[in-house]
Amino acid sequence: MTATGRPGTDHLRRVGALCGVVLWLLLTAMDACGQMALAGRVRVAEKVWGFDGRVMAGEFQPLSLLLDNLAGDPVEGVLTLQMVSGSLRASGAVYTQSVFLGPAGRRWVQFYPWISDPNATWQLELRTAEGVIPFDPLDQPRLIEEDNRLQPGEARILPGVLLDRAGSLERVPTTVKHLSEEVFPPWSTATHGLHAIFLDHVPDWEEPRQAALLGWLQRGGELHLLLDANGQRLRFSGILSGLNEPFERFTVGAGQVVRHELQRAGLTESLVSSVLTLERGDETSQGVRGQLQPGDQRLRDDEGILERLRATSEPRHNSVLIACLALLYVVALYPGAWWFSNQRDVRFPWPLVAIGGAVVLFSVLFFWVGRRGYQEVRSCRADMVAVAEDSRHWDVLAFRQLFVTEGADYTMRESDRQTLLASGVQDERVSATASVGTEAEYSCRIPPYSRELVVSRSRVQLADWGLRLSQFSVTAGNLTGLVISTGGQLPWRQGDAAWVMYRAEIWPLEWSASNRQFRLRLSGRVSLGDFLRPQYENFAMPLMTPAAGTGGISSGAFGGAAEELTEEALKRRERTQGLLRRALVRPGRMRVGDVRIPEDRVLLLLEMDLPGEFRLQLEPELEQTGRVLFARELRSDTGDAEPRG
Incomplete structure (x- = not known):
């Protein structure tokens, strides 16, 4: 019976x-059909990168997507965006945003x-309760810097747009890029990378977008007001x-407003070119003046800032103690073990026991001295740049390491600060999600003895420091006297440290606690190019620090005597240089030679410890430390002073 039952059993198995x-x-086909049905429910009808179709490296840039619900049912879910670089490898954190689309909305x-x-693409998905709706990859457009490098002998074209009414299909004139007012960012932190706006109507905006425009202008934007229809x-x-000032040209914060007695049709190519074209300077003459150093042209040094943050969490072991233990270990085994085994009273197996005991003892000692966690403390360290919008509000770019x-x-959480968040690691995938806005949150999973790098930009309100230009004297184009009251x-x-920058030169400031004033110290004057020059150049030859006025970088500019910098002072100086570079970056201002502070103002630089207002909400709690470089332009009309000489 067993023999005759096997064929039937095999048949049933087959x-x-x-x-x-x-x-x-069948299940796979049903799932594929479901995915195909989902994929056809929502489409991207229109996309806008940046403001004029280009993006700026090292900035949070807006990506505006017009989603179209093709179905008769509402769609609700979470829209996700992630960078894809290299060989189709997902990198960085996942950006998330909740979305609801009404029927056919x-x-x-x-x-x-x-x-x-510069060569990234972006993967977009809509995750709903029914499944995941995929979209076609979004190709990142050309960088502004890369676009300008394609024509090395010509001027650079800065990003600028003519603002159109919401829903308008008119694209006149064609001499300038157009941007709908409904996709202008609602937060000033997202307006970096825009140089100029042409405006011929009062935008129908809610207050957040109005505040975003004003913040962009106060930070150094250029607004051109035209006549209406x-x-x-x-x-x-x-x-x-x-903005209702009657003057043809006036300033708002660090920005300027220009009136034109013409309508949008009068925006000729020559007029637009005069606003958006930045002529290339003579790099040779700039290098002679110390404003531009060969091989040190770019202002932005984000990788350098992040690398210095990484170095703060490298394990520090007592190398001298480890070397002494290694020497003792060798001596204990030979000649120590050999001497012990040749003693008359020592019998087998005691020599082996002694050798084994020495191995175990020194293994424990090496493990204890070289263990992870030795002199390592969990912490959140930050290097930040804060650029003033007005006397109370600061645009803060933060580089953090957890x-x-x-x-x-x-x-990490921040509330009511228009916070934008991203991973500081863009060449590999991290287990993190980021949501931005008034309730921003960055969630990540960090393995033991590891780090997470995070980049953020926020708008922080501080108390009014009462900064005022009390004395401002200029003789033959050189700053000769300055007093800033607080x-x-x-x-x-x-x-803490303080400097002031006028035109393309930097002076250290002295603090008077009794008068609560900063006063100019003429002995430490250096050019911006020398101030930013690395300590080691030309095949790692050390750069000495001559006295002020000899043409080299003086440590007096950093608040000390002219001498060779110590290792700790060198680290502080490199941090200051990296933060100053970042504070000076603007659209079209990407190199040291591009920086010029106008003659009617100075740039005040204050480097201070991390204020309590700059700390995040962290769960679990971590100790938060760091340094902030504050930068604020002070005009001669800020106080009672006028430039004299």
């Missing part, structure tokens, strides 16, 4: 396996990715009422 394969194929959605890879000047209200000794899920809110401490 039928069962065949049914399993058929069922698997359309909606603009904006992401603000951190631009680092009726040939009348624009009249603003609310927080934009300060170093942990215990693996866990960590969360209020009682300035949190100045010992160890």
